[in-house]
Amino acid sequence: xxxxxxxxxxxxxxxxxxxxxxxxxxxxxxxxxxxxxxxxxxxxxxxxxxxxxxxxxxxxxxxxxxxxxxxxxxxxxxxxxxxxxxxxxxxxxxxxxxxxxxxxxxxxxxxxxxxxxxxxxxxxxxxxxxxxxxxxxxxxxxx
Amino acid sequence: xxxxxxxxxxxxxxxxxxxxxxxxxxxxxxxxxxxxxxxxxxxxxxxxxxxxxxxxxxxxxxxxxxxxxxxxxxxxxxxxxxxxxxxxxxxxxxxxxxxxxxxxxxxxxxxxxxxxxxxxxxxxxxxxxxxxxxxx
Numbered sequence: 001x002x003x004x005x006x007x008x009x010x011x012x013x014x015x016x017x018x019x020x021x022x023x024x025x026x027x028x029x030x031x032x033x034x035x036x037x038x039x040x041x042x043x044x045x046x047x048x049x050x051x052x053x054x055x056x057x058x059x060x061x062x063x064x065x066x067x068x069x070x071x072x073x074x075x076x077x078x079x080x081x082x083x084x085x086x087x088x089x090x091x092x093x094x095x096x097x098x099x100x101x102x103x104x105x106x107x108x109x110x111x112x113x114x115x116x117x118x119x120x121x122x123x124x125x126x127x128x129x130x131x132x133x134x135x136x137x138x139x140x141x142x143x
Numbered sequence: 144x145x146x147x148x149x150x151x152x153x154x155x156x157x158x159x160x161x162x163x164x165x166x167x168x169x170x171x172x173x174x175x176x177x178x179x180x181x182x183x184x185x186x187x188x189x190x191x192x193x194x195x196x197x198x199x200x201x202x203x204x205x206x207x208x209x210x211x212x213x214x215x216x217x218x219x220x221x222x223x224x225x226x227x228x229x230x231x232x233x234x235x236x237x238x239x240x241x242x243x244x245x246x247x248x249x250x251x252x253x254x255x256x257x258x259x260x261x262x263x264x265x266x267x268x269x270x271x272x273x274x275x276x277x278x279x
Contacts, residue, residue: 049214049230052254053182082178098178121181122258 038106039074040139045091045100048083054099056124057131061101064135075139103135105142114138167278169207169271170236174214174223183231186253187211189263190233197268201275237274245277 044058069075082091101120105112123131201207214223232250256263
């Protein structure tokens with residue numbers, strides 16, 4: 001009998017953990033309305049399988065935001081997997097189909113999107129500081 | 144004549160989607176995704192330029208066979224997995240007269256040097272020469 005209770009407890013525990021995992025999933029990117037009110041958002045788009053340069057672009061972009069605008073709620077970094085169906089709307093909005101880096105600025109209610117993909121991929125591996133400084137400089141201009 | 148060869152390489156005339164020869168040869172595989180990033184396109188352009196500049200005769204004679212393949216297409220999965228790849232990759236696979244294959248993975252080199260055209264072409268030429276020497 002004790003054994004049966006033990007097995008039942010294990011099943012209940014696994015079921016609870018599974019539910020918990022579902023609830024802690026990231027919110028869908030397409031529902032990122034709150035990001036539209038921020039003054040600057042760095043959007044990093046990528047597919048399921050990323051090349052070396054693509055990974056570097058994402059890391060540098062995220063680092064640029066986190067290191068230079070820590071605590072600033074007007075600036076955000078957002079990673080978007082374009083291979084997920086739930087992100088189709090935002091990918092369409094930015095007109096991207098694969099790996100891309102775009103900056104979205106909110107200039108007194110007017111939304112401005114700047115695509116720096118070519119630049120980002122050119123410098124991500126060869127001169128990461130140039131990319132980082134460019135991202136930071138562009139954001140500072142809009143704050 | 145050389146100009147015609149260059150144009151044919153640029154147009155991908157010698158690009159094959161399968162291995163159709165049993166003669167000693169070098170397969171140059173470039174695997175890419177459906178949606179390609181600027182670096183991926185740059186690597187292909189640099190690789191084609193290397194072949195146009197130094198190996199146009201080998202391409203014409205099918206000593207070198209170029210394969211530009213989308214790794215997201217199911218028909219390319221077996222080949223992609225054979226080389227134990229994960230994402231966009233450049234592989235030089237030498238096949239000698241006994242059918243023995245020797246693969247050289249140039250992916251890391253390619254992505255690191257994609258925007259330094261001279262270094263890319265020089266490095267890839269050296270690698271191709273090394274792989275071609277295995278055919279003799």
